[in-house]
Amino acid sequence: MNQIGGIIFLLVIFLFSTFLNWYVFQALKTLMTDVESEKIKAYAFGTYWLVFVGITLWVVFTFYRIFQEREISTENQQVLNVFLTVLVTQLVCVVFLFGEDLVRNAQAGFSFIFNGKESTSFPSRAKWLSILALTVSLIPFTSFVYGVTKGKYNFKVQKEIIYFKDLPESFDGFTITQISDIHSGSFTNFEAVQKGVDLAISQNSDLFVFTGDLVNHHAEEIEPMIDIFNKIKAPYGQFSIIGNHDYGDYVSWNSAAEKEANFKKFKDQHRKLGYRLLLDEHVKIKKDGQEITLIGVENWGVGFQSKGDLSKALKGTTSDDFKILLSHDPSHWDKEVKNNPNKIHLTLSGHTHGMQFGIDTPLFKWSPVQYRYPNWAGLVEEAGRFLYVNKGFGYHAFSGRVGIWPEITVIELRKK
Template sequence: MLRWIVFIVVYLVMGFYALQALKTVTRFPYVYYAFMGLSLLVIGNFVYQFTIGEEAGRVLSRPKSYAFGFLLAMITFKIITIGFLFSEDLFRFLAASYQKFFGGSGEFSLPTRRRFLSLMAMGIAAIPFGALLYGMYRGKYNFQVLKYEMEFDDLPEAFDGYQITQISDVHSGSFDNREKIEYAIDLINKQQSDAIFFTGDMVNNKTDEMKPWADLFSRLKAPDGIYSILGNHDYGDYIPWDTPELKRQNLEELKQLQRDMGFDLLLNESRYLQKGSEQLALIGVENWGRGGFKKAGDLDKATAGVRSEDFKILLSHDPSHWEDVVIHHPYHFHLTLSGHTHGMQFGIEIPGWVKWSPVKWRYKYWAGIYEELGQFINVNRGFGFLGYPGRVGIWPEITVITLKRKSSVAAA
């Protein structure tokens, strides 16, 4: 209870301080009241959703996610506005102190706030505020198809030009628009890839979250199959269960649901994709993550039936597995496909110019293709969303990779 009281008091103080910018910009009282009313509505809804309105058995229900999203937008607006106001107030205080002690007046009188600075503060604060709202309204379903060609010296000739589609981090428990998900499924099929790979986090917590969407994902088609692995959220570790048996049952139901949808779920296993007399090895591990995340992935077990000379594609949900284990393994894994980071669902990307997200402070490999020790990884930015119910700058991703044999490229 104490933390809620402290949080609300701090939030209200921030609101009162930010209100001073409005009072400098306009003299219409209804603007002040509208700002205060909106601010109170946002904090009231947030407190309600996370206390007496909390939905049992879920970490973040849709109402809670939206309550968090609106609060994040409002706090961002206030913090930026306050940053400008505090800087000016510091200057006003120093100016008044100088006037009192060295100006000869003997009085301490603060200069009035400058209207231009308040306007600039609110204008700048409105940019991330609007972006966060847009991310909740449109950005979360702004699906992008990212296409890459990747060249390998030892790719089997029969797989020259082989195309794969990767999706990751569906988080079906967060979906709220069937039409948009149907569009995304059609967009995946439109790529006409030879194989589709899903790299984990089908749900937020429970198998039931996926059931309303299973018929849509069952429409995915690829000549050589659809292959999947588990992510950290698929194990149901982030909610309480009445008994361990219910938790185990939930996981088994999710495994069966994926199979019913036509997914070949790899649980520390491997498969061979065949083209004529040539093949490549597809390996899928369970989740393995650094920093307290579940470590069920067993790379040695998964590669038990794989030869060292095989061309290998590895599906592993968390890119920290690639950094800590995969690239140092005795086997050479030509291409690893991961997800997990979501690109934090927030950042700035201008191809060829800027690629930034706060998630880079936690994950060295957080979005796109990287190379280490002659091995490659693609970190998919995610299909769905979790927590903040939107995306800003880091859009939901469908990755299409065409494998090329380097000698054939040179000959062309």
């Protein structure tokens, strides 16, 4: 983002936050109408503005630091937590107040039309509705507090059984554990991470895959947890690919050589983890004289670096081979994979995190990320070609999860 764009962004954040602060203040004023002591009112109002103007300025300064440093540090993540918690809480409150204002304006308008200007009076705010608005807004507030303290470590196992007519007989019942988007630079509670890894290990799958974004920016971020994640073993191996964050593109480097050295170190970290990093290539997984093909490509995503070369990775395979592709960004499936003449049966992706915020139930799923990624979580199928999008093991920027929990996926392949 250039300097002018950054200034405009900071100004928008300041003005919008100030507007929300003012609107929610109307509910507080309504609740205080029956308080006779002006001293108490002044103290309550002054405290409100001191707290929320302070938060607004703190957030604006933090975004300024992020633009300057080109990196979202753990400290900055805490500020973003406060910002999003306050933002969503205030928006819920404002929805009620704005709805009431529409009704109040309509009542005043009808009064003016039918009774004349002299008889028109603007209805005052209903105290009960202000109480309702503030009460309901406690729901997102408590949800975000849980999300940043407990929710980000609330690991869930998601199991899927997928049927294929042309699956080799030997692989009927073959299981794959997938995790994605570790974002190791964000983790601070290694004991909680260990519990998530233990949960993945306990699935006892035949194959383990990791689908990108091992780090936020720097290769050394994973080092404190290498001895945690390298305990994941599977009889048919552990394989991994590169995500968009793994290239170190989102921070400033002193030189191109420094960035290249970081990337070289990053690739070596996969060896220490016991993962075979697939770089636009494929391997054969053999069982009882039959085989399936596992393909891994570098990151390819709409709006992100598209380094992956699917044609290179597929070289030497045929349409008759049963193929599973590891590709970090699910937009790759839409653009290059699902209609590829060399059929790829199953693609495993991550990247979206489910935006770490939303609703994920068997009956209803929603997240703001769906307006950017139509396939943002779970299993989809077109013409016998499947995509599974993992919601991520870790977190980034917003260091929490609300309704969209960290995921360990277990895929079972079955023959129809």
